[in-house]
Amino acid sequence: MNMASPLEARSLSLVREGNAVLDGVSFTVAKGEIFALLGGNGAGKSSTLLTFLGFLEPSGGEVLVNGRSVGSDVAAARNAIAYLPEAASLYAHMTAYENLDYFLDLAGKSATKDEIDVALDRVALPNEARSRRLQSYSKGMRQKSAIALALLRETPILLLDEPTSGLDPVAIDEFHDLVKTLAEGGQTVLMVTHDVYGACQVADRVGLLRHGKLVGSFAAENGQRIDTETVHAAFAGREAT
Numbered sequence: 133m134n135m136a137s138p139l140e141a142r143s144l145s146l147v148r149e150g151n152a153v154l155d156g157v158s159f160t161v162a163k164g165e166i167f168a169l170l171g172g173n174g175a176g177k178s179s180t181l182l183t184f185l186g187f188l189e190p191s192g193g194e195v196l197v198n199g200r201s202v203g204s205d206v207a208a209a210r211n212a213i214a215y216l217p218e219a220a221s222l223y224a225h226m227t228a229y230e231n232l233d234y235f236l237d238l239a240g241k242s243a244t245k246d247e248i249d250v251a252l253d254r255v256a257l258p259n260e261a262r263s264r265r266l267q268s269y270s271k272g273m274r275q276k277s278a279i280a281l282a283l284l285r286e287t288p289i290l291l292l293d294e295p296t297s298g299l300d301p302v303a304i305d306e307f308h309d310l311v312k313t314l315a316e317g318g319q320t321v322l323m324v325t326h327d328v329y330g331a332c333q334v335a336d337r338v339g340l341l342r343h344g345k346l347v348g349s350f351a352a353e354n355g356q357r358i359d360t361e362t363v364h365a366a367f368a369g370r371e372a373t
């Protein structure tokens with residue numbers, strides 16, 4: 133049995149176009165854990181996700197997926213990961229059914245309409261919407277469709293880039309509940325965001341990224357959520373020293 137952490141960054145450094153974007157970042161995300169990487173614009177959050185997907189190559193250190201260096205087996209890493217970029221990842225001109233069928237096929241999998249319905253039920257995408265093109269969907273509905281695809285692909289790891297930006301408060305709560313349910317079922321979640329409140333609400337652990345360095349870490353303890361005020365103060369650079 134593979135006991136390695138699903139996700140690990142080891143002294144990860146990254147240079148993009150001559151700029152040091154990540155500088156010695158280390159963290160692990162355990163199976164079933166939700167880890168939120170919090171940081172301001174340009175802190176290096178999206179770059180971190182792209183490195184786990186093998187789209188960016190570390191200039192120092194390494195990233196591992198299920199204990200294997202991504203550099204040594206990009207395909208294995210990508211097979212294990214469902215990635216939700218900030219902008220839509222599915223086709224606007226196709227229905228939810230067509231999108232899921234098409235992207236499953238690309239992933240070398242297939243599902244019956246009933247199986248697709250089960251996944252869409254789990255993410256609570258309304259029945260009436262499923263045969264409509266995604267261009268008529270809200271962002272929340274597109275997110276749900278993308279999560280349903282991850283469920284059908286049976287990927288054990290979810291990478292989420294600013295998953296709740298542009299969602300209304302009700303949709304944010306629904307999305308957080310869904311992510312928590314998935315994590316309780318064993319999914320490992322790495323999300324990046326600049327939403328302090330959302331990160332503290334959903335994550336088991338929050339890491340604070342500033343100018344490419346991990347400068348703080350906060351964990352939920354004794355069943356309590358992470359304290360938003362504490363993290364907000366640290367984010368704003370007002371933490372007690």
Ligand SMILES: Nc1ncnc2c1ncn2[C@@H]1O[C@H](COP(=O)(O)OP(=O)(O)OP(=O)(O)O)[C@@H](O)[C@H]1O
Pocket residue numbers: 148149151153171172173174175176177178179180326
């Ligand atoms: N395509 C690119 N080529 C070169 N440098 C880039 C590229 N994309 C981003 N960068 C630089 O990398 C740094 C980190 O960007 P990244 O997108 O990872 O940050 P982020 O924390 O996700 O920011 P945001 O919250 O604004 O999305 C920034 O300084 C940015 O200018």
